[in-house]
Amino acid sequence: MTQAASALPDAVAGDIPAGSDSRLPSPGRRSPALIARALFALTKPRIIELLLVTTLPTMMLAERGLPSLRLIVITLVGGALAAGSANTLNCYIDRDIDAVMARTRRRPLVAAVGGHSAGSGQTAIKPAEALAFGIVLGAAATLLLGLQANWLAAALADAAILFYVFVYTIGLKRRTASNIVIGGAAGCFPVLVGWAAVTGSVSWWAIVLFAVIFFWTPPHFWALAIKFRDDYAAASVPMLPVVASPAAVATKILRYSYVMVAATLVLIPYAGWIYGGSAAVLGGWFLREAHQLRARIAEAPTDTGPRAGAGSASMRLFHLSIAYLTLLFAAVAVTVLLPRLQPGQLSA
Numbered sequence: 001m002t003q004a005a006s007a008l009p010d011a012v013a014g015d016i017p018a019g020s021d022s023r024l025p026s027p028g029r030r031s032p033a034l035i036a037r038a039l040f041a042l043t044k045p046r047i048i049e050l051l052l053v054t055t056l057p058t059m060m061l062a063e064r065g066l067p068s069l070r071l072i073v074i075t076l077v078g079g080a081l082a083a084g085s086a087n088t089l090n091c092y093i094d095r096d097i098d099a100v101m102a103r104t105r106r107r108p109l110v111a112a113v114g115g116h117s118a119g120s121g122q123t124a125i126k127p128a129e130a131l132a133f134g135i136v137l138g139a140a141a142t143l144l145l146g147l148q149a150n151w152l153a154a155a156l157a158d159a160a161i162l163f164y165v166f167v168y169t170i171g172l173k174r175r176t177a178s179n180i181v182i183g184g185a186a187g188c189f190p191v192l193v194g195w196a197a198v199t200g201s202v203s204w205w206a207i208v209l210f211a212v213i214f215f216w217t218p219p220h221f222w223a224l225a226i227k228f229r230d231d232y233a234a235a236s237v238p239m240l241p242v243v244a245s246p247a248a249v250a251t252k253i254l255r256y257s258y259v260m261v262a263a264t265l266v267l268i269p270y271a272g273w274i275y276g277g278s279a280a281v282l283g284g285w286f287l288r289e290a291h292q293l294r295a296r297i298a299e300a301p302t303d304t305g306p307r308a309g310a311g312s313a314s315m316r317l318f319h320l321s322i323a324y325l326t327l328l329f330a331a332v333a334v335t336v337l338l339p340r341l342q343p344g345q346l347s348a
Contacts, residue, residue, distance in 0.1 A: 030124060038108035038124035039133055042091045043084030050322060051083050051190050052076055057332040058194040058209055061271060065336060067198050074148045075197040079190055081141035082157040086164040086186065088134035092127060093169050097235040103228050145197070153197040160189035177240045180225075184217030185210075205270045208263065213325070215260035219253045219290065220321040226314035250294035253317070257290040264328060271335050278331035286324050293317050 055076060059067050066072075091098065091109055098104040105111065108124040125133075138161050146154035168183025188210040195206035222240055225232060226249060229241040241249050261283035268276035296313040 030122070034124055039088075039130075041108050042088040042125065042130055042133065043137070044087040044091075045084075047087060048080050048083045050325070051187065052079060053326050054209075054213065054329050055079055055190045055194040057329040057336070058191040058206070059198050060333050060336040061209075062195045062198040062203075062206070063336075071149060071197060074144060075153065075194055078141045078145035078149065078153070078157060079193060081137050081144065082161055082193075083190075085134050085136075085138035085141060086161045088130055088137060089161070089165045090169050092130045092134060093165070094173075095127065097174075097237060100235040101228070101231040103231050145193070149197040150200050152200060152202070153193050156189055156193045156196055156202075160186050160193070163189070174237055177238045177243045179237075180221045180239070181218050184221065185214055187217055188213040205267065208267050208270075211263045212260060212267070212328070215256050215263055216321065216325055218256045219260065220318060220325075222249055222253050223293070223314045223318040223321065225249075227318070246297045247294075250290075250297045254287075254290045254294055257287055261287060271332060274338060275331050275335040278334075279328060282324055282328055282331070286320070289317050289320055 056072065059072065059075060091107055094104075095107075095109040098107050099110045109127060109130055110123065112123055138158070141157050141161075142154045145151075145157055164183070164186035168179065168186055172179040172183045191209040191213065192202050192206055195209075196202055225239040225241045226246065229239070232239040233242045240252065244252075261279075264279040264283055265276065268279070293313045293316075
């Protein structure tokens, strides 16, 4: 949807864009335009884009064609609102560690108006304002999906918000290296929301799509965390690259990648062989990149060497993982739009 609701945990920073400081007013003044930009940044729009990429193809697969434009718009807007709610509340809760991490210290609840460092001036958004904004977005998502789609879709969107905020952000993120494995489930809910919006139920095939994103999330995020390991260590967040050796992280990335690719192939009987061929090719590509990352890390066996040597390779895998998921769900959409090429494959 990533999400009808929900967000891929911290996978893409939702910071104020670089270079925007020149448009900010002097310390102490907050223009309406500044507040609007800051509130928008709190929703982490780049994460929302990725989440919605998974929602529309899922809706098409559930419909076995194109759903009505009205339902598409309602579900995507509702999903964006729900994801924005989860992300905003995440920024509210994590503002203390966001101030410590170089990757996140430009977020609106941390960066002071006028581009000053944290603590030297007024921030663009006050914590209470962010909290209220996040709650309002969640309520709007619930009402829109519930009244205009169905209440199952609304309930699933709410579950995604609650899971991301209470299970991942509050419960797991600062306590266990398994945070992203379990907490990443929040980013899987959008496919359930999309399926429910179309059918009013959640089928086995929606669960398969859920599993694909669930097993995709750890390789995607751990690849980013390898690059920003020192950031997480400084904030005392026990991401896997902080508490495990680079070789162990690379091995886990590879294992989850194999399970993820296997999950994509489970969908073939329902989605068809156009999708199946695409999933096999894309899966082989992703596994090759995961093997290359592990090889790069193995080439630098010292304590500091792997991070330096594997930094570019890990970021390459991170960016390619986004392309992989986008292309995989694009293959789902193409399969639905070209059923004449595979008669009988899209039967229920």
